Structure formats: structure tokens, C-alpha cells
Amino acid sequence: MSRAKLPSIESLLNQCKVKTKLPSPPAKKPERKISMLKATTDTLYYEHSAANPVTLTVKPGEWFEVETQMNRGPDAAVVPDDIRDLYNQYRSDSQPTDRGNAASGCIYVEGAMPGDLLTVEIGEINVHPVGWTRYGGSTGAMPGYLGPSNIGTQFRICRIENEEIIWNEKLNFPVEPMLGVVGVAPEREARHNGWAGEWGGNFDIQEVTNGARLSIPIHHEGALLHVGDMHARQGDGEICGGGGIETGGNVTMRVLLSETPAEMTWPRIENDEYIMTTACEKPAEDAFRIALTEMILWLEASYGMSQGEAYIFLSQCLEARVTQFVNPSYSYVAKVKKKYLV
Numbered sequence: 001m002s003r004a005k006l007p008s009i010e011s012l013l014n015q016c017k018v019k020t021k022l023p024s025p026p027a028k029k030p031e032r033k034i035s036m037l038k039a040t041t042d043t044l045y046y047e048h049s050a051a052n053p054v055t056l057t058v059k060p061g062e063w064f065e066v067e068t069q070m071n072r073g074p075d076a077a078v079v080p081d082d083i084r085d086l087y088n089q090y091r092s093d094s095q096p097t098d099r100g101n102a103a104s105g106c107i108y109v110e111g112a113m114p115g116d117l118l119t120v121e122i123g124e125i126n127v128h129p130v131g132w133t134r135y136g137g138s139t140g141a142m143p144g145y146l147g148p149s150n151i152g153t154q155f156r157i158c159r160i161e162n163e164e165i166i167w168n169e170k171l172n173f174p175v176e177p178m179l180g181v182v183g184v185a186p187e188r189e190a191r192h193n194g195w196a197g198e199w200g201g202n203f204d205i206q207e208v209t210n211g212a213r214l215s216i217p218i219h220h221e222g223a224l225l226h227v228g229d230m231h232a233r234q235g236d237g238e239i240c241g242g243g244g245i246e247t248g249g250n251v252t253m254r255v256l257l258s259e260t261p262a263e264m265t266w267p268r269i270e271n272d273e274y275i276m277t278t279a280c281e282k283p284a285e286d287a288f289r290i291a292l293t294e295m296i297l298w299l300e301a302s303y304g305m306s307q308g309e310a311y312i313f314l315s316q317c318l319e320a321r322v323t324q325f326v327n328p329s330y331s332y333v334a335k336v337k338k339k340y341l342v
Contacts, residue, residue: 039066039067040067045105045106049186052224053106058110065252066250107223107227109223116257116260117217120255122253123254124251125210127232130160131245131247137153139326160175180228181203183226193228201280203323207335217265225255266291274336274337278332284325287331292320292334294334296311299313320333
């Protein structure tokens with residue numbers, strides 16, 4: 001008797017398989033690009049003033065972008081041939097010779113009222129690929145009482161590439177970007193953008209950079225924020241007067257509103273490591289005294305110290321310096337590391 005051929009295990013398994021059609025992956029939703037509001041250089045203001053027409057309106061908490069204008073700098077005719085075309089892409093000999101630190105319009109903040117505190121949170125600063133620095137022969141740091149000082153007039157145009165400032169064939173400086181001018185409209189008057197005060201303005205403090213939170217008391221409805229004077233980096237004192245490395249670029253930021261602390265008069269700065277107070281006055285020692293006083297009042301109000309305790313505490317850990325010594329009044333920043341605020 002012949003034995004029937006038994007089916008293989010493989011064929012039996014194939015018969016048991018249930019053919020199922022896998023569902024198609026869901027259609028990918030098209031990415032929705034969120035358009036960020038932008039303050040441009042189409043309208044430039046050379047003074048902080050409540051009379052400046054508003055050019056942009058923003059809401060608290062929303063990110064927006066500010067394009068900044070590079071200051072005029074040396075005339076193109078004296079700029080080396082190999083960099084003149086790049087230099088002229090970002091500035092013009094037609095810019096004013098008697099005004100600087102142009103602010104990119106006037107930004108109205110919805111809901112901002114006098115007595116509120118405006119906190120400007122800086123996202124990311126991106127600078128143009130060129131910048132300049134210049135000493136005109138006399139500044140507060142090196143006066144020329146009877147004419148230009150023996151140093152003579154000096155200037156340099158620098159390429160900025162790969163996050164470095166090409167100083168010369170041997171030396172590159174790292175880009176450490178900052179905003180020289182961030183302020184609101186002053187309470188009673190217009191002030192040109194060379195000045196700084198309780199309204200903010202031209203402080204030229206290097207800590208006004210990526211990730212910083214700058215808080216300024218508001219004097220007018222809408223706050224009327226002015227932003228400009230971008231630097232690729234700056235040494236303490238800003239001794240040339242024309243920078244730092246003056247440049248332009250783009251910065252993202254947002255604003256928040258809160259109540260101004262009763263003890264606060266001058267702008268404050270915070271980052272992840274420090275709390276900071278500021279002041280701008282002449283002579284420089286008065287700016288230091290104001291910044292020190294503001295810090296003592298802050299420690300008393302927010303950190304539970306008596307004024308006497310705050311004073312001897314600061315004698316152990318205060319960091320303070322003049323950040324610019326060339327404007328109509330001089331800027332001081334006073335700093336305390338947060339790790340000591342236990």
C-alpha cells in the first residue's frame with residue numbers, strides 16, 4: 001500500500017496565515033510655519049521718546065525679532081579694498097555723522113502701563129559678518145583736552161566668520177554678542193541714544209546678551225521699547241567710544257509684564273548665574289554707589305536681609321565694574337552669584 005505524502009510543516013503554516021492588509025501610515029500634516037513679528041531697520045530712531053510713532057505692537061510672552069542697524073563707522077573711502085564691499089552691504093556713508101546707536105523703531109507692548117515692570121528676555125543674537133571699532137582721538141577714557149591724544153585716531157574693520165572676529169593674521173577673538181541699547185521711553189523728556197538712565201538706553205553692559213532677562217520700570221502706556229547698538233564683543237570701559245566691535249544683526253526676544261518692586265529705580269539684569277543691578281552716572285564712583293544701593297535694597301526686599309547684613313554680605317561676594325567710560329555718563333554693573341543667595 002502506498003503511503004500518502006504528508007504536507008510539510010511549512011505548507012501547513014502558510015495555510016493558517018491570515019492575510020491582513022496593514023493600514024497606511026497617516027498622511028503627514030503639512031508643517032505650519034509660524035510667522036514671527038519683526039522690527040526692521042525701515043524706521044530708525046536716534047532718541048528714546050514717547051513722541052516716537054509706534055512701528056510694531058507685540059503681546060507679552062510672544063517671541064519677536066529685531067533687526068538692528070550697524071552704526072555708520074569710518075567712511076568707505078578709507079576702508080581697505082579687500083573688505084569695502086562687505087562693509088558697505090551693512091552701512092552707508094549717508095547715515096548721520098552726528099547721531100548713532102539707531103533704535104529699530106518703537107515697539108508697543110500690549111497691556112503695559114506706567115508702574116509696571118517690563119522684562120525683556122533675550123533669545124539669540126546673530127551678528128552680521130563684518131564689524132568695526134574706532135577711536136576718534138578723545139573719549140572719557142582717554143581725553144584729548146587740547147586736541148587728539150597722542151594715541152591718534154585709530155580704526156579697524158573686521159570680518160566675522162564662524163563665530164570669530166578676525167582681528168589680524170595671528171589673532172581671532174570669539175564673538176560674544178551684546179545689545180548696547182535696550183530701553184523704554186523716559187518719563188518726562190526725550191533722550192538721545194547716547195544716554196542711559198532709569199529708562200535703560202545706552203548702558204553698553206556686556207551681560208545684556210543671549211539668555212539674559214533685563215527688567216526696566218515703565219513710564220508710558222505701551223512701554224515704547226527701543227532696541228539697537230549691537231556689538232560682536234566689547235571690552236570693559238568701551239574705551240574706543242566707537243565699540244567694541246560695532247555691528248548689526250538680528251535678535252529674538254520676548255517681553256513680560258509684572259509689578260515694579262517698590263524699592264526698584266534702576267534696571268536689573270538676571271541670568272542663570274547672577275542677579276545684577278545697574279546705574280549710569282558721572283563721575284563713575286557715583287554710578288557704583290547707585291548700583292550698590294540698588295543691590296542692597298533688592299537683597300533686603302527679596303532675600304530677607306537687613307541692610308546692614310546685605311552690606312557685609314556684599315563685601316565678600318560683590319562683583320562690580322565700569323562697562324563703559326565714554327558716554328555722557330558712565331555705566332556700572334553690580335553682580336552677585338545666585339549660589340550665595342541661600
